[in-house]
Amino acid sequence: MIRRLTILLLIVGCVFAQDSPCQDETYLELKKKNLAKMSDREYEYFKRKDTACEKWQLNQQELLAKLDKNIPTKSVLENMSHVEKMVLYETKKINMFETFSDSEIGAMSMRGRIILWKGLAISYTPFILGLLANKSNQELVYFAMLGNYITLGVLIHDIHKQKELYNDKLYKKIFLTD
Numbered sequence: 001m002i003r004r005l006t007i008l009l010l011i012v013g014c015v016f017a018q019d020s021p022c023q024d025e026t027y028l029e030l031k032k033k034n035l036a037k038m039s040d041r042e043y044e045y046f047k048r049k050d051t052a053c054e055k056w057q058l059n060q061q062e063l064l065a066k067l068d069k070n071i072p073t074k075s076v077l078e079n080m081s082h083v084e085k086m087v088l089y090e091t092k093k094i095n096m097f098e099t100f101s102d103s104e105i106g107a108m109s110m111r112g113r114i115i116l117w118k119g120l121a122i123s124y125t126p127f128i129l130g131l132l133a134n135k136s137n138q139e140l141v142y143f144a145m146l147g148n149y150i151t152l153g154v155l156i157h158d159i160h161k162q163k164e165l166y167n168d169k170l171y172k173k174i175f176l177t178d
């Protein structure tokens with residue numbers, strides 16, 4: 001029981017651990033390497049990380065697009081006083097509840113849906129396999145519930161990171177510190 005729980009937690013941790021796949025050390029080393037000189041295993045790893053990096057960069061572009069449509073132009077910002085900029089920042093920054101329900105960076109964003117689907121797949125796999133093997137074991141139900149809680153925790157943590165990233169970029173954009 002404890003061994004299965006440890007394995008489940010390690011898998012969930014590995015799936016969701018890294019912030020930016022573009023900063024993975026192995027990926028960066030492989031990116032410098034000629035494709036013809038990569039082994040099959042290196043190429044598969046590179047391909048997987050390259051796809052994840054592209055998705056992450058797309059998410060960052062969506063975040064910046066959302067940011068650009070929420071604030072005035074640079075020329076208007078240059079003419080604002082510090083107090084006016086602070087008021088603008090305070091009215092435009094987003095809190096956790098707004099972030100959670102936001103379709104571009106919240107739970108139903110592409111990133112949020114990926115976290116949910118992967119987490120639920122990991123959570124319910126032991127439960128479904130137990131049902132298919134005709135094993136009615138209460139531990140399987142507990143595993144599924146624990147996996148759901150872990151997935152929700154990972155999702156909330158990711159949404160919090162997205163909120164912080166958005167608010168930091170908003171601050172830099174308003175106070176012209178880019």
